Amino acid sequence: MIFRIDLASSVPVYRQMCDQVKHAVASGGLGPGDALPTIREVAAAARVNRNTVARAYMELEHEGVIVARPGQGSFIADGAPSIQKRERVRLLEEMVRKVLVEAFHFQIPPEEVRAIFDRVEARLGKDKEKDKDKEKRP
Amino acid sequence: MSRDLAVRTRGLGYRYGRTWTVEGLDLEVPAGAVYGLLGRNGAGKSTVLRLLLGLLRRHAGDVEVLGFDPRKSPVEVKARVGYVAETLDLYDWMRVEELLGFVATYRPGWDEVLAERLRSRFGLAADARVGALSKGQRAMAALLLALAFRPALLLLDEPTAGLDVTARKLFYETVLGEYQADGGTILITSHQVHEIAGLVDHVGVLQAGRLEISGSLDEQQRTVRRWRLLFPGAAPARLAVPGLLQCGRTGREAVLLVRGEEAVVRAALQEQRPDAIEMEELGPEEVLEALAGERL
Numbered sequence: 001m002i003f004r005i006d007l008a009s010s011v012p013v014y015r016q017m018c019d020q021v022k023h024a025v026a027s028g029g030l031g032p033g034d035a036l037p038t039i040r041e042v043a044a045a046a047r048v049n050r051n052t053v054a055r056a057y058m059e060l061e062h063e064g065v066i067v068a069r070p071g072q073g074s075f076i077a078d079g080a081p082s083i084q085k086r087e088r089v090r091l092l093e094e095m096v097r098k099v100l101v102e103a104f105h106f107q108i109p110p111e112e113v114r115a116i117f118d119r120v121e122a123r124l125g126k127d128k129e130k131d132k133d134k135e136k137r138p
Numbered sequence: 139m140s141r142d143l144a145v146r147t148r149g150l151g152y153r154y155g156r157t158w159t160v161e162g163l164d165l166e167v168p169a170g171a172v173y174g175l176l177g178r179n180g181a182g183k184s185t186v187l188r189l190l191l192g193l194l195r196r197h198a199g200d201v202e203v204l205g206f207d208p209r210k211s212p213v214e215v216k217a218r219v220g221y222v223a224e225t226l227d228l229y230d231w232m233r234v235e236e237l238l239g240f241v242a243t244y245r246p247g248w249d250e251v252l253a254e255r256l257r258s259r260f261g262l263a264a265d266a267r268v269g270a271l272s273k274g275q276r277a278m279a280a281l282l283l284a285l286a287f288r289p290a291l292l293l294l295d296e297p298t299a300g301l302d303v304t305a306r307k308l309f310y311e312t313v314l315g316e317y318q319a320d321g322g323t324i325l326i327t328s329h330q331v332h333e334i335a336g337l338v339d340h341v342g343v344l345q346a347g348r349l350e351i352s353g354s355l356d357e358q359q360r361t362v363r364r365w366r367l368l369f370p371g372a373a374p375a376r377l378a379v380p381g382l383l384q385c386g387r388t389g390r391e392a393v394l395l396v397r398g399e400e401a402v403v404r405a406a407l408q409e410q411r412p413d414a415i416e417m418e419e420l421g422p423e424e425v426l427e428a429l430a431g432e433r434l
Binding site for chain 1: 318
């Protein structure tokens, strides 16, 4: 697990770390029992305060994503995959939120955004059919 | 004194000739914190660190460093505080191993294993002359000397000034991995705000020898924001807003960095009668730059 921290982002650093671990679990990059680097290792490698890393790990433990085994380190929890679905929905919500903020700045009302959504979805559907046709052809 | 504070000053003052270069300074650094002391050149940052260490004698106020007064107990303070400054006086005629051996003799708590590990990680040849080390190697040697006796407090005064990117990276990796991860307290001054943005959890801003702003970085991040105002005509030349850190104008738009509660700032901005107000949250890097007066 290598953390990428964006110090220009207004998202707090510990939250960025939490999100990256959850993202890795949601995408299957990390599974139950996989070890996370120690707080010391993360602090040195990402050059962030140990208290920040500790806060991220505490948060993840609290949410049941990781478990801390004394003397051994932190591991992805057995129950972590069940949060996958929830996490995927949350990530999507975050993206939709960004789209709506952009739409607001472009002065496009939500109804029109929904219309755009349907249009793009329809186009994606067509592309898929085309791809299938291509596959069928020898 | 509170056991939770590594450093506590009350009304600290120092004058150079007739000018007070540090005045009425109330500084509190919580134990285990990484405290970034910001301020322009000549604001008194280095002087404060030297006063804490007892290298300078204060002219006013009280100082407690790890529970000791550096004026009354200079030895106790120096035995517990590691210090790395831009201007380092190492013994140029010694070889690296001689330097380490020499410092080890007067440093209680010197950890030989740690010293050797750092020496090899920093690529400092044992038989190299100290005077022949590169600027980067000298800084790493100074860090080694400051860390190897496992001090309870680390004072870093522009520690990476003039170093290349690789050396800076190694410097901070070591400070965080070998020192802070064990619970040590750090007080650091740096012009390179972006390179300490991930490290610090507390911040203070010195202006003309006074501490203008002080507190946790979280708190600063909650209160420092960028505001964009769009005016019907040209943006006014002067915008009187409480908590204003910086202000810039281009045509109809004014961009302000303001410190204060969102609702209070918004109300104050509305009084300027702009067409539109837009608020932006900042990342730690921008917050520090805003406080240091470096960025709009």
